[in-house]
Amino acid sequence: MMMEPSSPVQPVLSLKNVERQYKSGDKILHVLRGINLDLRPGEMTGLIGPSGSGKSTLLHVAGLLEKPDRGEVLFNGKNALTMSDDARTLARRMQLGFVYQFHHLLPELNAVDNVAAPLMINGMSRGKARKRGQELLRQMGLVERDHHRPGQLSGGEQQRVAIARSLANRPKVLIADEPTGNLDPNTSRVVFQNLFDIAKHEGVAVLVATHNVELTSVMDRVLTLHEGRLEPAPARADQV
Numbered sequence: 001m002m003m004e005p006s007s008p009v010q011p012v013l014s015l016k017n018v019e020r021q022y023k024s025g026d027k028i029l030h031v032l033r034g035i036n037l038d039l040r041p042g043e044m045t046g047l048i049g050p051s052g053s054g055k056s057t058l059l060h061v062a063g064l065l066e067k068p069d070r071g072e073v074l075f076n077g078k079n080a081l082t083m084s085d086d087a088r089t090l091a092r093r094m095q096l097g098f099v100y101q102f103h104h105l106l107p108e109l110n111a112v113d114n115v116a117a118p119l120m121i122n123g124m125s126r127g128k129a130r131k132r133g134q135e136l137l138r139q140m141g142l143v144e145r146d147h148h149r150p151g152q153l154s155g156g157e158q159q160r161v162a163i164a165r166s167l168a169n170r171p172k173v174l175i176a177d178e179p180t181g182n183l184d185p186n187t188s189r190v191v192f193q194n195l196f197d198i199a200k201h202e203g204v205a206v207l208v209a210t211h212n213v214e215l216t217s218v219m220d221r222v223l224t225l226h227e228g229r230l231e232p233a234p235a236r237a238d239q240v
Contacts, residue, residue, distance in 0.1 A: 033228035
């Protein structure tokens with residue numbers, strides 16, 4: 001008896017024929033030109049391209065922070081562009097995580113309370129929120145630093161706390177914009193590996209924009225944004 005092939009994992013977020021343009025004086029800047037992108041649970045997708053290529057715009061559209069001029073953004077199979085503002089805000093707060101180059105931790109809170117804060121804002125008890133925070137910090141290798149405030153942590157440790165915080169609500173999608181751009185190469189590798197491991201463990205779909213091509217070697221796939229279109233990134237010499 002022949003086994004039927006297993007069906008592919010359905011994307012949690014899809015961009016379909018997305019276009020975005022801006023007016024600059026008398027000129028129209030076509031930043032995104034017919035972008036098609038599927039993000040699946042547990043998959044890490046890298047996005048590279050020179051400064052000004054539109055990576056941040058693409059992340060903003062994928063993160064439901066900005067509406068495209070044309071195309072569709074499907075989140076959990078629903079068209080996010082037809083959602084009310086309140087529904088989009090709730091989706092961002094409950095099902096999307098964001099990591100930026102700068103961690104934006106609250107200086108008055110220790111590491112575990114920084115991670116627990118989004119959970120308590122969403123109504124979880126402090127005890128349960130801190131337990132989840134401690135679990136994430138353990139996975140990030142910071143179990144012995146959970147009661148340290150940001151000022152007592154290194155730059156890499158602070159960024160790992162920020163990543164843990166972004167995953168606290170168990171988001172379906174994590175959007176990361178240059179998450180290691182402010183770190184030295186060795187620290188970047190450690191932080192990025194932590195992000196990769198925990199995203200796989202949590203089953204999160206991850207989209208990472210980075211200038212650090214070396215870090216893309218651990219990703220499931222890497223795309224280049226060139227002249228408003230997505231293309232497979234060329235293989236590095238050490239990967240051929």
